[in-house]
Amino acid sequence: MAALAAAALALAACSTLPGSSDSPSASSPAASSQPGTSATPGQQPGPNQTPGQAVAPGPNSQGTFDSVHAAQVLSPTVALIIVTTTAGTGEGSGFVIQSAGGTSYLATNNHVVQGATKVLVAMPDGRHYTASVQGADALEDVAVVKVGDNLPVALFADSTRVQVGQPVVAIGSPLGSQGFGTVTVGVVSALHRTLSNVSGGDSRSSEALADVLQSDAPINPGNSGGPLGDGNGHVVGMNTANSSNAAGIGYAIPSRIVQRVAQNLIAGKAPGHPYLGVCFMTVEDALARDPSVKGYGVLVMGVAADTPAQRAGLKNGDVIERVDGVDLNNGQTFGGVIQLHNPGDPVRLTALRSGAKLELNTVLGDRPPGGGPTCNTP
Template sequence: MNEEIVALVDQTVQSTAIVTGQTRDFNEGSGSAWLLSSSYLVTNNHVVEHMVEPIWVRMPNQDEIRATLVGRDELTDLAVLRIPENHVTPLELRQSPPRLGEICLAFGSPLGVFPESVSLGIVSGLSRSLPATGGRAIHDVIQTDCAINPGNSGGPLVGVDGRVIGVNTAIRNDAAGIGFAVPADTISLIVPELIQHGGIERASVGVSVANRKIQGDRAGVQRIVVTGTRSNTAGDLRRGDVLLAIGGFGVRKYSDITRILGRDMIGANVSVMVWRDGAEVEVLCVPSRLVSDG
């Protein structure tokens, strides 16, 4: 097992980079990133959002090169950088979801001065919520006890198969051994749109929602419940409605809503199925463009 981990680390480190640049207030910023393809690196939005050109990237045993910011998304804390074509083998995204208790490794450059660092731990929690900018939260993130420090942000969290299960994003400052990573399924949803469009456009049905346990629900799981309506976009959606499906796609968690309400839903006639007063009810909505607080 030791030799297998050493081999995995050697391969992954080669595809992990340190990102540096000057911020708008003339401080030096740094973080980590990883190679998704020969020309694109994935990192966190908060690593690059305050940096000004030029942004620099350095991979192991290579000279520092200039990177271009392709796009970023505050809501998922993801960003994409472009570099000249690189011949290092990119990392692969895991297609299957992480499992509670599985071994994982966090890569990056903690504190910006310890490049090519790695820590070992397990997936210690799933479907967590992480506070983000504008009072919103990043939902369905992975919790891990891998040692993550400032500077690790943007680096890959990988499983023992060497595939990326998440992007190291944050820690709890009031605790020890509680770190968070944006999961691979969110990366696979957001990054292609950032590459194609430079940003994310989302639709909104004009309601606020929360996870709630429904009295009398034998399954005993939390459901996505409407807690308030904010605009005419909501149609006949009401407080207390349990969201079942939007546009024919099932809704079980927050990330389902993010996945469904993409730019193609803006201005469309959309059927929303809800559970209300003991029965399924169809509500017709016309989603509007979600305005970012950023």
């Protein structure tokens, strides 16, 4: 999981079992109408959503947050995922994101199902199935598994509307079957965190870094792949990692990224990874080296040859302040804005060069294997 394997992190990962479990046959009690199976009345699916998914009208305030309600809405869609590999058996979490015609798809983390020889899905209503891995994306740490039944569907909220301080619930199986459907409560502590083991040193960052939410809702082994929900019981992120160096810090992949990747996997497509081809450091980090740096956003430290960045006309020393009109300040990151796009999308960059504003246009590429050509940085 290259994009989320920071040295200071511990994946919320599968909890390890002492031995393999027998394969349970699919148990199919009559399906019933359950919370999370349909959109809120009057809501229409967004342009990047499949039927049965809805964008939440907005985050609930602390004063109206009801964790019991959120858990009642979301919990019926959350599964325990039991994975057998050549190394043994482990457990993680997942949640149903699409269901129609006797087939349901669940989102989970790639690191939960990586190397699986057998995948079992257990639902809170007692139904359990042998599942197949529909597809996986190691870079974004998103995978989709498929089962042959209609299951209650979780609704996605728009993670770009999540606010710092917003209360959330994390649902999963931190102790495997012993902790099935555990609910923990916290708040969104920060937005647009970048977590990776890929760096250029001296605080330089690669655009391939993931953009994740930080919360203080307790996340432990077995929570991987479970949902982070808002007060409406809608999914704002997928829990993926916690900090090994501090308590009360957990990370979740934003719902917009989970949706984009999962929908491609369900369609049998390889998910694209938007790519510009620039190496950079934040202006805040650059100021520690050179107090004369102007502007805000990110300082371009290198432009890779034959990339969208080069074709846009970016140069070393440019400061990118906006992407498609979104200011790279107040916690908004370059990687966070780019991650919301698909390869082939046009983007407009607002940059500062020698004190003058520039408007540069280009079309995002697809990240090449291995991250693409290296940047020549000073």
